[in-house]
Amino acid sequence: MIDRSRLAQLLERERRDFRERNPRSAAAYEQARAHLFGGVPMTWMNKTAAGFPLYLSEARGARVVDVDGHEYVDLCLGDTGAMAGHSPAPTVEAVTERFARRGGATVMMPTEDAAWVGAELGRRFGVPYWSFSLTATDANRWAIRLARAVTGRPRILVNSYCYHGSVDEVLLVVGPDGRAVAREGNVGAPVDPTLTSRVVEFNDLASLERELAHGDVAAVLMEPALTNIGIVLPRPGYLEGVRELTRRYGSLLINDETHTFSAGPGGCTRAWRLEPDVVTIGKAVGGGIPSGGYGLSAEVAARVEGMSGLDLVDMGGVGGTLAGNALSIAAMRATLEYVLTDEAFAAMEGLAVRFTEGVLKVVDAHALPWSVVRLGARAEYRFTSPAPRNGGESNAAADPDLDDYLHVYLANRGVLLTPFHNMALMCPATTAADVDRHNEAFADAVRELAG
Structure with missing residues (x-):
């Protein structure tokens, strides 16, 4: 149901915009390649949808700011390492x-x-x-x-x-x-x-x-x-x-x-x-x-x-x-x-429900064969429906180009997902407005893809 040529064109456009938006991150990455193996402090940081990583300037709560001055709603949260939020x-x-x-x-x-x-x-x-x-x-x-x-x-x-x-x-x-x-x-x-x-x-x-x-x-x-x-x-x-x-x-x-x-x-x-x-x-x-x-x-x-x-x-x-x-x-x-108290988890889970409902609304509106699964404060969409029952099925549903398109599209609009997959995590500092910002950008990305 995805027009692959349209996906390729949109992905290239978003990567071009990413490069233009982030010259300082691009320059820092090039400079680091002379001294760091792979150009990054830890090789996993090379997992990026746009060709080079964003460089961190500061982070507080559910927000990060890169060296080019762009602020992001952070739904990656250090791939769970910052579930408590940045610097609580x-x-x-x-x-x-x-x-x-x-x-x-x-x-x-x-x-x-x-x-x-x-x-x-x-x-x-x-x-x-x-x-x-x-x-x-x-x-x-x-x-x-x-x-x-x-x-x-x-x-x-x-x-x-x-x-x-x-x-x-x-x-x-x-x-x-x-x-x-x-x-x-x-x-x-x-x-x-x-x-x-x-x-x-x-x-x-x-x-x-x-x-x-x-x-x-x-x-x-x-x-x-x-x-x-x-x-x-x-x-x-x-x-x-x-x-x-x-x-x-x-x-x-x-x-x-x-x-x-x-x-x-x-x-x-x-x-x-x-x-x-x-x-x-x-x-x-x-x-x-x-x-x-x-x-x-x-x-x-x-x-x-x-x-x-x-x-x-x-x-x-x-x-x-x-x-x-x-x-x-x-x-x-x-x-x-x-x-990370009982009260904090209750609020985080409520936000993850809001995230999941927003994503499902978009998926259903375009009749896409995708699914979204939530585990407490964590949610993730996958490009298959019904949701996979095991690791083999989930791996078979992978679509790297579609992953990259959504990741770089969202990053260009101030939202970060976990780079390894489409995971969004809520922390105690996450707000309903943060979730809505993702859901609106996700809706725009899908709407453009659907043509």
Whole structure:
């Protein structure tokens, strides 16, 4: 239903306008290419619909300003890392107090804030014992190590097209023939991930049982709702089936709530009353300061502590010098206590409903075979209908040119989506006017495309 030649013309027009609007960002990018690998501080920043990234000048709340002076409604929010908004005042105050007034960002000593954060995460997610990291990637790596240690099993099971950071064991998918294959473009994996892991499609209990029946899976690492490939919601009874099967076959269940934290104050685990053995989280809980952690059930914690041969306090493969540092912990406490509260999530979810309804109105008006899925404060549109039921279906619905057109069109009109996909996230500072600004620009983009 899309006129591809018209799409190509509109995309080129928007990219041309982008280049003309952002000369300082373009110049900064060219200059950086002489000193930075790929021209950016981290290679993911090259994911841009327009050929070069916007350069940041300042950010506050739900707004960012680039070096050319353009202000944007930020619905990307650091791809979830800034779910609390940019520089929320309580987090800024806590970080300033810790770093500038009291000093000591990292001294290899615990602070009293850490026990408060552990108790609060336990209250929210239902697992009582917590340890901290700087990223969710590390939290997942360390949870995997502990799962292998206590079960004595080598493999990890994940969902096709899942996202758990740059963990080696998760970079595989279900191939066209139904077999596990390494994910295309995987960079320098130490071993073929099909040797370390098993993979099944989300929402497929029969395949999950088949793979668990091999008896070699230490843990199922999964998001309660699949993200980073659109949003794929669980079908009725699916998560209950996962929990029953993992218990039956002796595998631990790890819920990665890094993105699905958008579902509410305790993520999907609390919202849907799930009972994982381990919860991992990162990004949002530090209010923009690098933070992450993993929580263990009482049973798993006891099993780990009962293994006297594990080296948990030196070089055993779990932990890092900066993990649990005083600055990150102070940021986590302030963010959880004062920013990402129950009340804040309720307001954020209401705005995400407004976003979703606005997008659906446009899609229906043009009879487009698209869908939009919401998970609490997070929403995303996908170019297929009905909404995908698993990662393979969602990946098959990808349309890079259409993605790029919408991203650069919106950016040229002051709205930023997550560059990797069409995800919009609400923060406590987001307003109804911000959502309406997106919906109006989205309507204009679709209207032009429809001709």
